[in-house]
Amino acid sequence: MILQQLVNGLTLGSLYALIALGYTMVYGVLLMINFAHSEIFMSGAFISLLVYQRLIPWLSPSEAWLVAIVLAFGGSALLALVVERFAYRPLRRSSRLTPLISAIGVSILLQNAGFLFISDQSLAYPQVFEIRHYQWGGVEINSLQILILVVSLGLMGILHLFVNRTRLGTAIRATAQDSTTASLMGIPVNGIIALTFLLGGALGGVAGALNGLYYGSIKYNMGFIPGIKAFTAAVLGGIGNIPGAMWGGIILGVLESLAAGLIPNGSEWKDVIAFSILILILLFRPEGLFGRHVPEKL
Amino acid sequence: MKKVFCGLLALAILAGCGPKEKVARIAVALPLTGDIAALGQGLKRACTLALEESAQNRHSTGFRVEIKTFDDRSDPKEAVDVANRIVSDASVVAVIGHFNSGCSLPASLVYARHHLAMISPAASNPKLTLQQLDPSWRYPKTIFRVNTTDDIQGSYAGEFAVKTLKARRACIIHDKTAYGQGVAEEFRKRLEALGGTALSFDGVNVADKDFNALLTRLHELHPQMIYFGGDYAGGGLIVRQARGVGEKAPMVLSEANFDPEFLRVAGAAAEGCYVTFLGSPTSLLPSARRFVDAYRARYPGVEVKAYDGYGYEAMAIVLSLIEKVGPDRVKILAALPSVAYQGVLGETRFDQKGDTLNHRITLFQVKDGQFQPVK
Numbered sequence: 001m002i003l004q005q006l007v008n009g010l011t012l013g014s015l016y017a018l019i020a021l022g023y024t025m026v027y028g029v030l031l032m033i034n035f036a037h038s039e040i041f042m043s044g045a046f047i048s049l050l051v052y053q054r055l056i057p058w059l060s061p062s063e064a065w066l067v068a069i070v071l072a073f074g075g076s077a078l079l080a081l082v083v084e085r086f087a088y089r090p091l092r093r094s095s096r097l098t099p100l101i102s103a104i105g106v107s108i109l110l111q112n113a114g115f116l117f118i119s120d121q122s123l124a125y126p127q128v129f130e131i132r133h134y135q136w137g138g139v140e141i142n143s144l145q146i147l148i149l150v151v152s153l154g155l156m157g158i159l160h161l162f163v164n165r166t167r168l169g170t171a172i173r174a175t176a177q178d179s180t181t182a183s184l185m186g187i188p189v190n191g192i193i194a195l196t197f198l199l200g201g202a203l204g205g206v207a208g209a210l211n212g213l214y215y216g217s218i219k220y221n222m223g224f225i226p227g228i229k230a231f232t233a234a235v236l237g238g239i240g241n242i243p244g245a246m247w248g249g250i251i252l253g254v255l256e257s258l259a260a261g262l263i264p265n266g267s268e269w270k271d272v273i274a275f276s277i278l279i280l281i282l283l284f285r286p287e288g289l290f291g292r293h294v295p296e297k298l
Numbered sequence: 299m300k301k302v303f304c305g306l307l308a309l310a311i312l313a314g315c316g317p318k319e320k321v322a323r324i325a326v327a328l329p330l331t332g333d334i335a336a337l338g339q340g341l342k343r344a345c346t347l348a349l350e351e352s353a354q355n356r357h358s359t360g361f362r363v364e365i366k367t368f369d370d371r372s373d374p375k376e377a378v379d380v381a382n383r384i385v386s387d388a389s390v391v392a393v394i395g396h397f398n399s400g401c402s403l404p405a406s407l408v409y410a411r412h413h414l415a416m417i418s419p420a421a422s423n424p425k426l427t428l429q430q431l432d433p434s435w436r437y438p439k440t441i442f443r444v445n446t447t448d449d450i451q452g453s454y455a456g457e458f459a460v461k462t463l464k465a466r467r468a469c470i471i472h473d474k475t476a477y478g479q480g481v482a483e484e485f486r487k488r489l490e491a492l493g494g495t496a497l498s499f500d501g502v503n504v505a506d507k508d509f510n511a512l513l514t515r516l517h518e519l520h521p522q523m524i525y526f527g528g529d530y531a532g533g534g535l536i537v538r539q540a541r542g543v544g545e546k547a548p549m550v551l552s553e554a555n556f557d558p559e560f561l562r563v564a565g566a567a568a569e570g571c572y573v574t575f576l577g578s579p580t581s582l583l584p585s586a587r588r589f590v591d592a593y594r595a596r597y598p599g600v601e602v603k604a605y606d607g608y609g610y611e612a613m614a615i616v617l618s619l620i621e622k623v624g625p626d627r628v629k630i631l632a633a634l635p636s637v638a639y640q641g642v643l644g645e646t647r648f649d650q651k652g653d654t655l656n657h658r659i660t661l662f663q664v665k666d667g668q669f670q671p672v673k
Contacts, residue, residue, distance in 0.1 A: 001514075005514060005515075008508075008514060011510075012508055120335055121335070122531070122559065124563060127566070131542070133544065140544060215507045215508070215538075216535070217534065217535070217563040224505070225507070256511070257511040260512050260515070261511035261512065261514055262515070264498065265498075265501070266511075266512070267500050267509070267511070268501040268502070270511070
């Protein structure tokens with residue numbers, strides 16, 4: 001029973017983690033919360049569905065979906081890039097609050113664009129392949145959950161290697177540490193900031209497509225709740241810290257599932273429980289589980 | 299020169315206020331955006347159709363009837379705001395609305411305070427009209443509805459579970475709204491009265507998408523059936539995920555799931571699920587056939603939604619009263635209790651509370667991706 005809830009929680013948590021990475025990476029380089037990220041996630045779901053429907057006459061469902069998720073990866077990355085270029089970069093030199101307000105504006109704009117131009121109802125997301133159930137020591141896991149776990153953990157692993165083992169990754173870390181010095185060292189800071197949006201957007205887009213496949217329906221306002229949860233996960237792990245976001249997402253997903261699954265009537269209380277634990281952790285570790293305490297940059 | 303210009307201007311203004319036809323407005327307060335906008339939009343179309351049809355066969359009576367639509371976004375707070383805007387417009391003679399019980403309850407107090415009649419085409423929580431029989435109710439009877447209520451629907455489902463499905467151990471889920479929780483409680487009452495047991499009674503958040511944890515826990519309880527009270531946003535996902543965690547027990551859902559959207563969200567998992575419906579859908583009533591044809595002719599390519607017949611009926615009743623007593627708030631309110639209207643839903647007459655005496659419930663089962671009435 002607990003193991004079964006762990007499987008549910010891990011699946012949910014790995015989706016949270018994928019979204020949380022976008023929040024945390026952008027915060028790392030810009031000290032800004034990108035509230036439009038939840039709509040990037042939504043756009044990934046819509047791009048993948050629209051592409052899938054276009055391709056289905058010519059390709060088999062699983063091939064079509066493979067193309068669709070790759071395009072969701074690229075399309076959402078591109079959208080994040082456009083948002084950064086037009087809504088945040090012009091405000092780079094203004095106060096810390098200005099880009100935040102701009103982000104909320106972009107979020108509302110994208111939601112309503114989805115509402116007006118695509119659909120104001122939920123769209124059914126097709127079941128791309130036959131779902132198989134595997135029994136393993138009393139725990140049931142289905143092929144969708146395995147797919148989500150493999151894709152999200154795989155992407156997180158690749159991101160981790162990219163940030164820690166490549167020149168570009170070093171540039172990202174340098175920019176996050178001290179952008180002024182980084183630019184003096186010849187690092188194109190603007191390009192690096194754009195790159196973090198690109199990476200975060202791509203992961204968010206994939207999370208959106210996986211979310212659609214897993215729950216079977218998508219909607220223009222689907223990003224709001226997962227966005228809030230993922231942001232919470234990023235704070236829990238230590239905002240600005242990449243492994244922290246991954247762990248934060250997984251911990252939050254597992255906590256929610258255990259609360260809803262083990263306590264009678266727990267589904268009403270799961271958010272209360274999960275967020276109370278978050279508050280407790282932040283009271284004792286304001287920098288989050290993995291964050292390092294850094295003095296305020298001026 | 300300046301004087302002449304001013305004079306001309308004054309004339310122009312006066313000319314604009316010549317003798318004009320009086321306008322009587324019927325306010326239609328529904329969720330036109332948000333989660334269940336599709337249902338609200340359908341009702342709005344039905345109301346418009348009723349008005350257009352009556353306008354064709356009405357002679358000049360010195361006033362014009364118009365619809366004024368308001369959007370409550372299925373949000374109780376918004377509904378109260380809408381209600382306050384409606385009562386402050388003196389040209390409004392009656393209200394059709396609201397859709398949700400959660401919106402209708404607080405809004406109904408605003409209308410009662412201003413002695414404005416409200417006819418709900420869909421809100422099904424019994425409390426809505428019952429509050430008028432309370433000794434502390436200081437207003438005239440202003441609340442009426444043309445659809446059947448949850449106490450009838452919930453107990454019907456409870457009876458069906460025990461007597462037809464032979465299920466004595468049931469898990470109950472609701473969406474914590476006035477509607478969903480209300481109907482789930484009625485179901486539980488009837489189930490326990492007939493000797494069944496409720497293994498669990500859980501509320502879920504409307505905005506949630508992941509019910510796997512809850513359903514895994516319910517699966518361990520080995521229920522013989524699962525009941526859900528709430529609308530299709532939750533219902534579709536719950537059905538889909540229940541089948542996903544391997545739960546094979548039959549499921550019965552409340553009438554807000556009677557919508558193509560439910561079938562889309564639940565997908566193949568919907569197969570075999572039961573949905574109770576208040577009254578008879580227009581597709582089954584001989585008296586409604588003409589309405590469905592007119593609706594299709596007026597809105598080609600649009601599917602007739604579950605409640606559209608009720609919206610049409612509520613509008614037709616108000617229009618017939620305007621015909622009879624004139625466009626006047628007080629007179630319409632006085633005439634409503636004695637209404638006996640033959641229309642799309644069969645005969646509508648109101649009881650002591652203001653509820654329709656039409657207590658029909660239809661049970662549907664999903665077969666081959668379609669709602670099929672169960673005989």
